[in-house]
Amino acid sequence: MADSSSLEALVEALRRLPGVGVKSASRMAFHLLQHDRDGTRVLSRALQQAADQVRHCERCNTFTEDPVCRVCLDPRRDATKLCVVETPADQAALERTGAFRGYYFVLMGKLSPLDGIGPNDIGLKRLFDRALDGTVTEVILATNFTAEGEATAHVIGDALKQRGLTVTRLARGVPAGSELEYVDLGTIAHALVDRR
Numbered sequence: 001m002a003d004s005s006s007l008e009a010l011v012e013a014l015r016r017l018p019g020v021g022v023k024s025a026s027r028m029a030f031h032l033l034q035h036d037r038d039g040t041r042v043l044s045r046a047l048q049q050a051a052d053q054v055r056h057c058e059r060c061n062t063f064t065e066d067p068v069c070r071v072c073l074d075p076r077r078d079a080t081k082l083c084v085v086e087t088p089a090d091q092a093a094l095e096r097t098g099a100f101r102g103y104y105f106v107l108m109g110k111l112s113p114l115d116g117i118g119p120n121d122i123g124l125k126r127l128f129d130r131a132l133d134g135t136v137t138e139v140i141l142a143t144n145f146t147a148e149g150e151a152t153a154h155v156i157g158d159a160l161k162q163r164g165l166t167v168t169r170l171a172r173g174v175p176a177g178s179e180l181e182y183v184d185l186g187t188i189a190h191a192l193v194d195r196r
């Protein structure tokens with residue numbers, strides 16, 4: 001083992017990344033220090049800056065550096081429609097289709113009881129406040145077609161229907177088990193048009 005507590009601290013820090021064990025963390029640390037000192041500093045500054053600057057949009061919960069993100073500030077969108085997605089990448093996939101002109105709410109996750117992720121962890125209270133603002137009439141559930149995405153859609157759908165909103169789900173053109181991010185645009189656009 002190398003004789004450096006800074007190196008050990010770096011390996012420990014890298015292990016915080018999802019899917020990174022002690023072996024790959026060590027490999028990354030060695031690579032950075034041996035072959036890419038500049039990159040190491042760039043990475044360090046980028047992490048610091050992102051940690052200080054990036055926050056959640058007050059309306060849709062996505063990442064932004066302003067109190068309210070650009071999409072939420074766009075007045076030409078249809079304020080009666082609110083589309084619920086799991087991640088900013090899913091939102092981007094829907095935006096690329098050009099088929100949806102309403103607003104979004106980004107959960108930044110999904111319900112996953114096995115991993116201890118419950119309603120409070122994915123901002124459901126904020127979603128309900130947003131959906132029940134008096135302007136939204138239809139909530140479109142565009143969580144992924146995985147078991148957890150379906151369960152999340154179910155919980156949200158039940159709660160919002162009880163409160164009198166129309167709730168629709170992307171149609172079943174999207175293959176089961178798939179994440180929107182990786183589905184082609186035409187399929188997503190159809191699923192949106194055929195929602196029920």
Ligand SMILES: [Zn+2]
Nearest residue numbers: 057060069072
């Ligand atoms: Zn926003």
